[in-house]
Amino acid sequence: MSDNDIDALIDLMARLPGLGPRSARRAVLHLIRKRALLLTPLADVMQQVAITARECLNCGNVGTTEICDICASEKRATGELCVVEDVSDLWAMERAGVFAGRYHVLGGTLSALDGVGPEDLSIPRLVDRVASEAISEVILALNATVDGQTTAHYIADQLEGQVKLSSLAQGVPVGGELDYLDEGTISAALNARKQL
Numbered sequence: 640m641s642d643n644d645i646d647a648l649i650d651l652m653a654r655l656p657g658l659g660p661r662s663a664r665r666a667v668l669h670l671i672r673k674r675a676l677l678l679t680p681l682a683d684v685m686q687q688v689a690i691t692a693r694e695c696l697n698c699g700n701v702g703t704t705e706i707c708d709i710c711a712s713e714k715r716a717t718g719e720l721c722v723v724e725d726v727s728d729l730w731a732m733e734r735a736g737v738f739a740g741r742y743h744v745l746g747g748t749l750s751a752l753d754g755v756g757p758e759d760l761s762i763p764r765l766v767d768r769v770a771s772e773a774i775s776e777v778i779l780a781l782n783a784t785v786d787g788q789t790t791a792h793y794i795a796d797q798l799e800g801q802v803k804l805s806s807l808a809q810g811v812p813v814g815g816e817l818d819y820l821d822e823g824t825i826s827a828a829l830n831a832r833k834q835l
Contacts, residue, residue, distance in 0.1 A: 645671070697768075699744030699761055701726050709733075715741050718775035722765060722794065724748055724782060732780065740778075743768060748786035749793055762794060769802050776803040783809050783827070 645667065652663035670678040694700070695707035702708065709715050719740030723729050729742045745760045757763065769777065777798060781787040795804050810828025811820060820828075 698729075698742050699726070699746060700729055700742060709741055715739065716773070717741075718773055719778060720768065720772075720774045720776070721778045721780050723780050724787065724790075728780065728782075738778075745781075745790065748781065748784070748790040750786045750789075757793065760790075762797065765794065766797055769798055774802055776805060779804065779806040781806070783823075 649660070649663045649667050652658055652666055653660045655663075658666065670681065691703040692701060693703065693705065695702060695710055696705050697710040698707060700707040700709060704711075717740040719738070720743055721729075721732060721738055721740060722743045722745060723732065724745050724747060726744055729744055732738050732742070743761065743765050745762065745765070747755055747760055749755055749757065749760070765777075768774065777794075779791045779794060781791045791806060798804060808831050810824060810831050
């Protein structure tokens with residue numbers, strides 16, 4: 640391994656989300672020190688994933704088969720379809736273990752500033768799925784950003800009258816203190832209040 644190889648590895652690691660040049664240097668140094676335990680197995684697994692990883696043709700999840708395990712599972716055929724922006728959002732929902740239906744990954748949000756329109760996302764595929772599958776409810780689990788809410792409204796307009804539509808509640812997080820929340824979060828929490 641030459642210094643150029645090490646520098647190239649640091650440069651590539653620094654491009655990962657959450658890692659800058661300093662963190663990448665520390666990570667690479669740790670990997671080199673633990674070569675047998677970490678670096679070699681990591682390289683082998685990364686090589687395998689590079690060959691086998693693919694997007695699910697149905698929902699857009701990432702896995703190793705053309706149809707992911709969630710879409711293939713009959714137990715997940717509840718009629719509920721949870722729409723998320725990205726695969727990381729799908730994985731977060733799965734970690735929470737509170738949703739037993741299927742998903743649809745949009746691949747981002749609508750953004751006029753960035754030139755992202757409905758045809759750039761999997762919104763047409765979502766509309767097709769609602770028309771062709773036995774879907775009774777579409778849950779819009781999009782981020783509470785301007786682009787996320789714009790996307791949710793656009794999807795709601797496209798699916799109006801075809802299926803029950805709902806969205807995740809927004810507001811005060813568990814353990815949150817009002818003094819630390821922004822005005823938008825407090826407003827959303829007040830508007831989504833429920834009777835005790």
